[in-house]
Amino acid sequence: xxxxxxxIDGVETEGVAAGFQDVFNPATGEVQAQVALASAADxxxxxxxxxxxxxxxxxxxxxxxxxxxxxxxxxINQQMDELAALLSSxxxxxxxxxxxxxxxxxxxxxxxxxxxxxxxxxxxxGAGPGIDMYSMRQPVGIGAGITPFNFxxxxxxxxLSPAIAAGNAFIxxxxxxxxxxPVRLAQLAIEAGLPKGILNVVHGGKEVVDGILDHExxxxxxxxxxxxxxxxxxxxxxxxxxxxxxxxGAKNHMVIMPDADMEKAADALIGAGYGSAGERCMAISVAVxxxxxxxxxxxxxxxxxxxxxxxxxxxxxxSEMGPVITKASQERIRNLISSGVSQGADLVLDGRxxxxxxxxxxxxxxxxxxxxxxxxxxxxxxxxxxxxLSVVRSKTYDEALQLVMDNxxxxxxxxxxxxxxxxRDFAARVNVGMVGVNVxxxxxxxxxxxxxxxxxxxxxxxxxGMDSIKFWTRTKTVTARWPSGIKDGAELQMPTMA
Ligand code: NAD
Numbered sequence: 001x002x003x004x005x006x007x008i009d010g011v012e013t014e015g016v017a018a019g020f021q022d023v024f025n026p027a028t029g030e031v032q033a034q035v036a037l038a039s040a041a042d043x044x045x046x047x048x049x050x051x052x053x054x055x056x057x058x059x060x061x062x063x064x065x066x067x068x069x070x071x072x073x074x075x076i077n078q079q080m081d082e083l084a085a086l087l088s089s090x091x092x093x094x095x096x097x098x099x100x101x102x103x104x105x106x107x108x109x110x111x112x113x114x115x116x117x118x119x120x121x122x123x124x125x126g127a128g129p130g131i132d133m134y135s136m137r138q139p140v141g142i143g144a145g146i147t148p149f150n151f152x153x154x155x156x157x158x159x160l161s162p163a164i165a166a167g168n169a170f171i172x173x174x175x176x177x178x179x180x181x182p183v184r185l186a187q188l189a190i191e192a193g194l195p196k197g198i199l200n201v202v203h204g205g206k207e208v209v210d211g212i213l214d215h216e217x218x219x220x221x222x223x224x225x226x227x228x229x230x231x232x233x234x235x236x237x238x239x240x241x242x243x244x245x246x247x248x249g250a251k252n253h254m255v256i257m258p259d260a261d262m263e264k265a266a267d268a269l270i271g272a273g274y275g276s277a278g279e280r281c282m283a284i285s286v287a288v289x290x291x292x293x294x295x296x297x298x299x300x301x302x303x304x305x306x307x308x309x310x311x312x313x314x315x316x317x318x319s320e321m322g323p324v325i326t327k328a329s330q331e332r333i334r335n336l337i338s339s340g341v342s343q344g345a346d347l348v349l350d351g352r353x354x355x356x357x358x359x360x361x362x363x364x365x366x367x368x369x370x371x372x373x374x375x376x377x378x379x380x381x382x383x384x385x386x387x388x389l390s391v392v393r394s395k396t397y398d399e400a401l402q403l404v405m406d407n408x409x410x411x412x413x414x415x416x417x418x419x420x421x422x423x424r425d426f427a428a429r430v431n432v433g434m435v436g437v438n439v440x441x442x443x444x445x446x447x448x449x450x451x452x453x454x455x456x457x458x459x460x461x462x463x464x465g466m467d468s469i470k471f472w473t474r475t476k477t478v479t480a481r482w483p484s485g486i487k488d489g490a491e492l493q494m495p496t497m498a
Pocket of ligand 1: 146147148149150151173174175176204205206207209210224225226227229230247248249250280281383385411452456
């Protein structure tokens with residue numbers, strides 16, 4: 001059985017593991033590897049390695065640090081096919097989708113190759129008589145990132161790239177369900193020229209996360225995962241005086257106005273609702289058509305498209321959608337679908353009994369479509385995180401907007417319309433962090449920042465973009481007055497500063 005170790009001080013190691021956990025192939029249900037779970041001693045070793053390496057890295061000029069990222073980006077591109085295959089084998093998403101996962105992380109590594117510019121401070125010449133004032137950005141020291149299973153390349157790269165480019169050492173605690181790609185990324189970073197100790201990876205669940213939250217030498221923590229854990233991580237680490245950003249779950253709505261192009265809106269909903277089996281924090285899980293006719297038209301356009309979706313393992317190039325991550329997740333999604341039926345929603349397409357010859361033990365759920373869902377139903381209230389799209393009918397634009405506004409989550413949302421005024425009003429008023437106008441999954445590019453509102457994010461700085469540089473650095477402001485020397489008195493005398 002293949003073993004996946006931690007990555008500490010530049011080498012992969014099982015350390016003094018507290019135990020091992022099975023890593024499954026979600027398409028077959030088979031155990032394909034075992035991942036080491038970090039003990040307190042393993043975390044301590046990672047912190048010690050980070051602490052030893054960080055001062056020299058911080059003192060390395062930002063241009064040299066940036067060059068490591070140029071190499072890193074090159075190596076990831078070279079290894080794209082292998083990384084994507086490895087990612088798919090543990091996550092279950094299609095290989096093309098896995099490449100997208102890597103690509104959107106890689107773009108943050110490209111962004112931070114501009115570190116020399118991004119790290120520049122501010123300067124005021126003559127803030128007072130003979131006084132200059134300037135600020136500089138300095139790394140926080142040791143940062144840590146705790147990441148979810150659904151983007152095992154992108155989200156680690158979102159965090160480690162700005163943290164490291166800014167001069168920090170970084171400890172990554174990836175999801176224990178698909179841990180191989182994060183370890184590969186750490187190996188590639190070393191190959192790219194990163195000194196050992198600047199990027200360490202430790203595996204595990206709550207125990208090692210608690211160790212990170214409590215560790216006095218870890219100064220800043222970035223978390224992405226479900227809302228209850230995000231809330232816990234934020235509260236626990238902030239109470240200990242650490243800098244924290246914690247991103248949580250989502251329930252993203254797409255409003256479809258009567259004037260939208262229904263065919264395009266339906267195509268958009270297919271990708272946004274069922275891509276990656278709905279396991280994206282920016283997936284659209286609720287479609288909100290405005291008006292009964294719009295609702296009838298969008299459901300009619302969706303049904304044949306959903307029926308045609310090709311569900312299968314990532315190893316089959318024809319697959320458009322893979323399995324979900326675990327058996328428990330499959331059960332949970334099936335039970336939620338059943339609750340939708342018993343609570344009175346119209347089940348247009350039912351994915352509960354989906355089965356694939358040769359993959360009967362895989363964690364597949366067929367694409368599921370509900371119509372006439374209401375906000376009191378569990379399928380509306382819960383983040384399903386599976387291939388289930390709910391249509392909530394609204395009578396007016398205002399009612400649709402209010403529905404989005406009243407939802408406790410605020411990660412992403414979209415409006416499909418040909419009316420610029422409606423789109424503008426929606427973007428201005430909606431209380432959600434990322435908004436799409438005729439764009440179903442509005443994930444900002446690396447040089448903008450990513451983050452939701454309400455229960456989708458705790459803390460005040462987003463992922464990537466300038467926010468990430470601010471998060472991983474402290475600002476120090478210097479007020480400097482230089483006593484007059486050669487300008488006063490005799491120029492031939494030695495100035496005494498007296
Ligand atoms: P999760 O919350 O179960 O796990 C996230 C991380 O927390 C993992 O590293 C895990 O090991 C750790 N963890 C799990 N239980 C813990 C506990 N009790 N105490 C401390 N740490 C614990 O999330 P997941 O199932 O891996 O990922 C899916 C969730 O992540 C969804 O809710 C999704 O919306 C969310 N997500 C959010 C964003 C975003 O940017 N807002 C992005 C991707 C995923």
